[in-house]
Each structure stands twice: as C-alpha cells, then as structure tokens.
Amino acid sequence: MDNNSGNFNYNQNQPPYLPEPGRGKAVASLVLGIISVVFFWAGYFSILTAILAIIGLVLSVNARKEMQMAGNYASRSMATAGLVLSIIGLVLSAISIISCIICVSAINSYRWWDYWDFF
Numbered sequence: 001m002d003n004n005s006g007n008f009n010y011n012q013n014q015p016p017y018l019p020e021p022g023r024g025k026a027v028a029s030l031v032l033g034i035i036s037v038v039f040f041w042a043g044y045f046s047i048l049t050a051i052l053a054i055i056g057l058v059l060s061v062n063a064r065k066e067m068q069m070a071g072n073y074a075s076r077s078m079a080t081a082g083l084v085l086s087i088i089g090l091v092l093s094a095i096s097i098i099s100c101i102i103c104v105s106a107i108n109s110y111r112w113w114d115y116w117d118f119f
Helices: 023-036 043-070 076-109
Strands: none
Touching: 023 043, 023 076, 043 076
C-alpha cells in the first residue's frame, strides 16, 4: 500500500492565484477584431463593426502595455492578433460605409421619376 494514499499534503503557504495582466483585454480585442472582420459587409451594420474595431484597437494596445509593464508576454500574440484584426476590420468597415454612402447618393441623384409618365 502506498504511503501517500489518503494523505493529502496541501501547501498552505501558496500565494493566491493572480490572473495574467492584460490577458482579458487581449481576449476581448481578439473577439472584437474577429467580429469586425466577419460582419463588415453588412451595409449600415458596418458602422457598428467600425465602432467594435476601434474598441478592439484600444483594448489590444492597453493589453500590450499592461503586459510590457508586468514583464509577462504570454498573451502578447493574442493581443497582436486582436490589433491586426481590428485594423483590418476598421479599414474594411470604412470601405463598406463609404461604398454604401456612394451607392445611396447615386441612387438619390438619379431622377427616375422623369422617365415614368403616369399622369
């Protein structure tokens, strides 16, 4: 029979668990970057994705700063991926918004009612 069976030795002097600094912000920036890249094409919904991309940019920059200050670089690649995806989502959302504005203004500038003779 094993000497340690039923005899658990817990280390009572263990420091409490502290989460990695910036990890939550890195995850949030990655999620917001993915959402902004996936949904940029949705017309006027791209305004919301542009806002989410800006929030993702801010979170990823803050996460990278927190990691650098703490000297912990475990989740730095996640923050970098969130930063890149947020930039891509912001650019694509801006292109989508501009193209929607151009299309709507082109449709409104066309005087289609001049060519319809109902009366």
